[in-house]
Amino acid sequence: FNQVMTNPQTNWTTEYRYKCANGFYKNVLDRAYVLYSGHKAIRMIGAMQDITEITEYRHSLERKVEKRTLELQAALSKEKEMVDLQKRFISIASHEFRTPLSTISLAAGFIKKFHQKLTSFEIKKRLDSIDTQVVRMNDLLQDVLTVSKIDSGKDEVHWKDIDLKEIIESIVAEVGNSTQGTHQINFIWKCKQQQFKSDENKIRTILINLLNNAVKFSQEKIDLEVSCSKNEVRLRVKDYGVGIPQEEIGKLFQPFYRASNASFITGTGLGLSIVSKAVEMLGGRIEVQSELNKGTEFKMQLPIQ
Numbered sequence: 350f351n352q353v354m355t356n357p358q359t360n361w362t363t364e365y366r367y368k369c370a371n372g373f374y375k376n377v378l379d380r381a382y383v384l385y386s387g388h389k390a391i392r393m394i395g396a397m398q399d400i401t402e403i404t405e406y407r408h409s410l411e412r413k414v415e416k417r418t419l420e421l422q423a424a425l426s427k428e429k430e431m432v433d434l435q436k437r438f439i440s441i442a443s444h445e446f447r448t449p450l451s452t453i454s455l456a457a458g459f460i461k462k463f464h465q466k467l468t469s470f471e472i473k474k475r476l477d478s479i480d481t482q483v484v485r486m487n488d489l490l491q492d493v494l495t496v497s498k499i500d501s502g503k504d505e506v507h508w509k510d511i512d513l514k515e516i517i518e519s520i521v522a523e524v525g526n527s528t529q530g531t532h533q534i535n536f537i538w539k540c541k542q543q544q545f546k547s548d549e550n551k552i553r554t555i556l557i558n559l560l561n562n563a564v565k566f567s568q569e570k571i572d573l574e575v576s577c578s579k580n581e582v583r584l585r586v587k588d589y590g591v592g593i594p595q596e597e598i599g600k601l602f603q604p605f606y607r608a609s610n611a612s613f614i615t616g617t618g619l620g621l622s623i624v625s626k627a628v629e630m631l632g633g634r635i636e637v638q639s640e641l642n643k644g645t646e647f648k649m650q651l652p653i654q
Contacts, residue, residue, distance in 0.1 A: 354390040359383050361393070364400070376404035446489070449482035492619040495554070496604055499626045506548045506630050513582065514543040516552060517575060524560040532564050532571055540577035545653060551627045556584070558620040559647055563588035565614050567644060581633075581653055587646040593639040601637060610641075 353361040362380045369375055381395025456475040460467065498504045521536050556573075563571045567590025574585040593601065593608050600606050602625035607618040624647075628635045633651035 354383060357383070357385055357388055357390060359385075361395070364404075367397075375399055376401045446486060449485050452482045453479050492623060495623050496619055496626075499623070499630075504630070506551065508546050508548060510544055510546055511549050511552070512543050513545045513547070513552070513575070514538055514540070516549060517556065517573070520553060520556045520560065521573065524557065524564065527561075528564055532567075532569055534560065534571045534573055537572070537574040540575060540582070542577070545582060547651065548631065551631055554627045555624050555649070556586070558624045559586040562620055563590070563645075566590040566611065577653070579653075582651045584649045584651070585646065587644060589644040592641040592643055593637075593645055594641060595639075598637055598639060602635075 350361060350363075359382060360380075361383060362378070364376065364378050366374045367377045376399075378398045378400045379395065380398070381393045383390050384392040384394070456478050460472055460475055464472065495504075517536065517538075521534050525532070525534050560571065560573070563586060567588035570589055572585070572587040574587075576583045576585075591610055594610065597608050601608070601621050603618075604622040605618040606622075625635060628649055628651070631651050633649055635647060635649045637645065637647050639645040
């Protein structure tokens, strides 16, 4: 106001909040025309207009625009993340598919060329090699499809009563058989009950990935312990293998991430990402402790429904 008269200017306008006698506030637009005698202001003619409704509407629009902007930023961030995932998938897939495809091609070509000279045992050996590589490629595709399904929000939790001990015993047997006796899985059950409400597929996804990882990165011994409290089931998977560098532990659950000391073992880096997302969907928590050349331990707490 003083600035207007100091210049001097003839038009003055401003907006402010005005406290009414009833204690409520109104937003007003104050406009005036200043009359001067020479350079001295002698009179002001103007009016106050109640713009409370307009101001509130404007603020409402601003909040909507801000909310929509945040939603668009989140969508763009998600889109960028998906593009990055696709790039990493292409890079990983081109590497991971190359070896099994080469093996399949060589085995098939060998059989085709020398089938009349090969014994049934030799043919079976090469066909088994093809089967193994097909399974490997199928596992890769399945992992990618699982991550894509979870990220797109299409994966759901299906709660139902399950016999957790029986399910885990079948998983231990399945993984144990796949190692052909090279690893021993010590399963310890410390719960008084066996029946819980959970999602069997999510439980299988979590434990199969963790146990297969333990098999890959350790030798002989793996511990799997299940205990219960009043409100949660606790699962612990521990191996005694190569371990993980401390500075890399925080990145383990990122899709396609592989520890620097894991390059000599085949894999996509999707397993732990899938585990983390499955645990999250069940409302649980997961943490990892590891020491180089001494092993890795995963601990999970899943709420009891």
